Amino acid sequence: MLETDRLVLEPLRVEHAEEMGPVLADEALHEFIGGRPESVEELRARYRRQARGVSDDGDEQWFNWVLRRRDTGALAGTVQATVLREGDRVIAEVAWVVGIDHQGQGLAREAAVAMALWLRSHGATVLVAHIHPDHAASAGVARALGLQPTDVVEDNETRWES
Numbered sequence: 001m002l003e004t005d006r007l008v009l010e011p012l013r014v015e016h017a018e019e020m021g022p023v024l025a026d027e028a029l030h031e032f033i034g035g036r037p038e039s040v041e042e043l044r045a046r047y048r049r050q051a052r053g054v055s056d057d058g059d060e061q062w063f064n065w066v067l068r069r070r071d072t073g074a075l076a077g078t079v080q081a082t083v084l085r086e087g088d089r090v091i092a093e094v095a096w097v098v099g100i101d102h103q104g105q106g107l108a109r110e111a112a113v114a115m116a117l118w119l120r121s122h123g124a125t126v127l128v129a130h131i132h133p134d135h136a137a138s139a140g141v142a143r144a145l146g147l148q149p150t151d152v153v154e155d156n157e158t159r160w161e162s
Contacts, residue, residue, distance in 0.1 A: 012064035
């Protein structure tokens, strides 16, 4: 568990699917990332895989947290990292999502900074994020993590790197 002034970052559990379903149900969350909201059953299946904490081949470690607001106790979103080793570099690919009702309050930044500090204290040497070029809010979060945009574009998203 990680804690910030306004949030408790709880390690993801399958049981979070029911509470996260409504948080992630808004179509607007998919404006930049594509896809559609997942059903509670789909979330449960995905959380079951993610909660294992490691890829099938063992090459990646997965760290996933849900964001619980201290003021209301409600879940507000998620942060996640996929950690892999490339030579002497430990790369953490990070991502965040905050439900529409909780946006505009700096919660993504607060949670992502806490996650990044934890990752760096556990050996991550490089942080990477993939952000749609029109997603100004996520670009702001990436800057708060010390990431800079690169010239690399994958699936219409710019690679940001520390």
